[in-house]
Amino acid sequence: MCRNIVRNTNHDVVVFDLNPDAIKACTDLGATAGTSVAQIASTCDVVFTSLPMPRNVEDVALGAGGISENAKPGTVYIDLSTNSPATARRVHEECRPRASPCSSTCLRRRITRHRWHHRDHGRRR
Numbered sequence: 001m002c003r004n005i006v007r008n009t010n011h012d013v014v015v016f017d018l019n020p021d022a023i024k025a026c027t028d029l030g031a032t033a034g035t036s037v038a039q040i041a042s043t044c045d046v047v048f049t050s051l052p053m054p055r056n057v058e059d060v061a062l063g064a065g066g067i068s069e070n071a072k073p074g075t076v077y078i079d080l081s082t083n084s085p086a087t088a089r090r091v092h093e094e095c096r097p098r099a100s101p102c103s104s105t106c107l108r109r110r111i112t113r114h115r116w117h118h119r120d121h122g123r124r125r
Contacts, residue, residue, distance in 0.1 A: 001048070001050055001080055002015055002026050002031065002048075002050075003025060003026055003029055005048075006030050006031050012032070013026070013030070013032070014032045014033075014040055014043070014044055015027065015032070015033060015034060016033070016034035016035070016036060016039070016040050036065065037060055037066055037067060038065045038066070038069070038070040039070075041066070041067040041068075041069075041070035041072075041075065042070045042071070042072060044075070045074070045075060045076065046076045046077075046078065047071065047075060047076070047078070048078050048079075048080055049061070049077075049078075049079050049080065049081060050079075050080040051079075051081045052081070053081075054081070054083050054084055054087040056081070057079055057081050057083055057087055057091060058087060058090070058091065061077065061079070061091045061094075061095065062091060062094050062095070067095075068094065068095040071095075077091075077095065079091070
């Protein structure tokens with residue numbers, strides 16, 4: 001996701017990951033390496049996360065040195081992780097009363113079924 005944002009937009013992108021190879025893949029395309037979740041949350045207007053498990057989302061968003069503790073007022077937080085609605089609500093509710101509130105947005109993928117029609121076009125079977 002980050003690589004697509006770097007490639008396809010004109011935004012300044014700052015990245016942080018525990019995996020140095022993931023950071024390098026983005027910085028090779030023009031992103032800037034961040035130093036921590038706290039640094040990203042305190043300096044960026046929009047923060048995206050894409051994490052493996054709901055507990056990781058809670059740790060990064062709500063834990064010590066996390067987004068809600070360090071985000072400046074008006075920061076938009078968008079979580080792209082595969083997550084439960086309960087975790088998304090909990091993160092949103094716990095971010096609200098913090099000194100540096102942030103908006104939490106849960107993105108949902110709408111699955112549309114397409115009906116494909118096969119035409120033989122005179123081919124023999």
